[in-house]
Amino acid sequence: MTSTDHVANGHSRPPGAPPGSSARQLAAASIGNAAEWYDWYAYSFLAVYIADQVFPESTSNSLVPLLATFAVFAVGFFMRPIGGLLMGAVADRHGRRAALTATILLMGAGSLLVALTPTYHAVGVLAPVVLVIARLVQGLSVGGEFAASTTFLVESAGPGRRGLFSSFQYVSTTIGQLIASGVAALLVLLLTNDRMNEWGWRVPFLIGALFSLVGLWIRRGAHETRPAEQRSGPRPGLFEALRCHPRESLLICGITAGGTIAYYTWTTYLPTYAQVNANFDKGDALVVSTISLAFFALLQPLGGMLSDRIGRKPLLLFFALGFAALVVPLLDSVTDAFASLLLVQCAGMVLLTGYTSVAAAVNAEIFPARVRAAGIGFPYSLTVALFGGTAPYVGTWFKEAGHAGGFPWYVAGLCLVSACFYLVLPETAKGPLKG
Template identity: 35%
Template sequence: MSAKPIEQSVAPSAATQASQTRIVVAAVFGNLLEFFDFTVYSFFALTIAKLFFPAHDPVVSTLLALSAFAIGFVARPVGGFVLGHYADKHGRRAALTLTIFLMAVGSAMIGLAPGYATIGLAAPAWIVFARLLQGFAQGGEFGAATATLLETGSARGRGFRASWQLASQGAAALLGSGMATLLNYQLTSTQLLDWGWRVPFLAGVLIMPVGVYLRRHIVEEPPAAARTKAAGVEPALVRKWFLTVFAIMGMTVATYVLMYYIPTYSIQYLKLPAKLSMLVSIGAACVSLVLCPVWGALSDKLQRRKPLTLIGRVALIALLYPAFWLMNHFPTLPVVFGLIVLLMIFYTMGSAPAYALMPENFPKHVRAGYLASAYAVAVSVFGGTSQLVVAWLIKATGNTMAPAWYMIGCVIVSLIAVSMLEETGGRELA
């Protein structure tokens, strides 16, 4: 991939500054809504376990519910390959509009699903199918949305714009955890079990009209322009694809453990009240939403992505074990909240600049497809299964430090992979 300094080549923008802003807002807001629909399930995993996966052992019931969460990731690689290629061939807007429609349908299915007591084994099957549909949609969302953010506007602001992909995931987690906290405080346990848990999923159906309206503002060059470039699979791109899979691996595991599994962990093993445990996820999500754009902008200023990415990941590796040790020995809300916030500071440092680094390693005519498929494979194999894996490890070993050890191993692999990617900060890309 050829690259040259930004100072020597600044590509003209076809869109005005105002239209560029609308495009970025459309991509970010649509991505936020889709991630909310896909991940809000984890905040109600214990409730869904009771209604759709009943078992004599509540831990087994939770494992079954988390398995359904993980199943949603099985379809992600298929969605990544199919919808990522669709985005490169037919344009970013067409793909983003399709993904948001499919996600809304999956969310409606979960929100309207009859429970096990009503339709028996068909109930968990219903949930599994809805999660597969959501996973297919989410697989294509990441590549198209990230490519849109990267390619819209000045080359000097790529890191800042791409970081909003991760920041919007933080906003989705904040929205989901905030809604879960509100429902836990306002409803009785019976009301929450009867109908309250359905509210976030049915509210998520609103993403379809809102998202489609916003994404009408996305204007891009005709897809045919990209197809004039040479086709074919290049060995260098395949190597970068594998590196991207492993670069994402550690951070997606950290995402789903630190932001989504931590309420369940806090309730079951730290014995925090359910109403308080959700506050930990809110803190983690706030850090992601606020700091991701800061680290992205700093990588633009430094004109380098890798230093921040590597420092953040090394610091995360060093802090994970002591943080979980302290949480287990001092299981109070201030301690757990403060430690998760600390971990998230370095998680965002190690992740946000990488959201520009990874797509910048691919040329435009294949960027969405390669990125979407790499992300989908990494999240499906490692991120989507992380809650299930750490829950199983705790049950199998009796060691509540298992989440820390699992994350440390995954982030070390991720650190090695990202160090092998080409530095792209401060360069004009193909």
């Protein structure tokens, strides 16, 4: 059996890796991924402060700057399909490690640019232009990061451990988000509102640029998981995955739609939802988010290990059907009480784990190794852009239009759509990775 066969079947280390390298592979993917997502999420946690400094306030509607800030959040998401396609192609052509290096460099540059964005008062319309450019660079990076790190993690897993390894995609994502939330909450507690508006909101992005350099240094020690035979063979075309595997590409979209809207609603938008719909305190919302994210991170390996035992489909259906049934009553029960938001957020995290803990494994198990990264990257990132990236904007728009109760039904409907895809999804937990 060749080294390629070993990796494809999940029965060996990556080619050329020394014994005991699994932990090193896991750390290289996870720490770099945490740095990436810290930079990405810092923006959403500080949106209310960025809005005051970068966008002019409407005299007729105080929600206009916040809507504009979330629109820029969504713009970054629409670079993610391009990043998924381009960085996925780099991973399939030149190796997973080369793509992981490129994505973390891009994210660090984007974070630094956000930190240095001038205010609207100082330079006028140039301020939102700089912010948009920074988010476009970060969107390109994040789109490629998911494709490359998902492929890298699952190909690095040993026998019967692909679910466990894949769960660290969201463990590290959540750790990055948790650090971003914690840093934002700490600044809110230590600084006055005036200082946060003047310069405090820039500090997390400067930290993020440094964090990216740490992740880059750690990734230098990673071992390549792309099969050796494919490194010397003809390289796949940019659109080969879409052209040769249209059914698999559509399946990725269906798998992702409900998961991404639920994920971004619960982990990113919920604190703002509580603020604009229940007058929840801004600082308390960040504290609740930090606590619930820590709980969420602890759940991921448990879900991954469970999926290695019972399969991916039971967890996916638990998520989709549970969210479809409970998202409306959960969001309707949010009040201005601390315990209310904490209970709602933690309950949603339990349901959401059915998707997040297995998403990376399911995606990687659908495509063959030759086009695995690009095959995952483009349809996944496109779906996230359409439904996940727009969640804060759509939720705020519902509120502005006077129909705040419509947003939970929108989330429930997308979860039901994904449930239909999960029902027809072949079970892939016990089989080998496609070579």
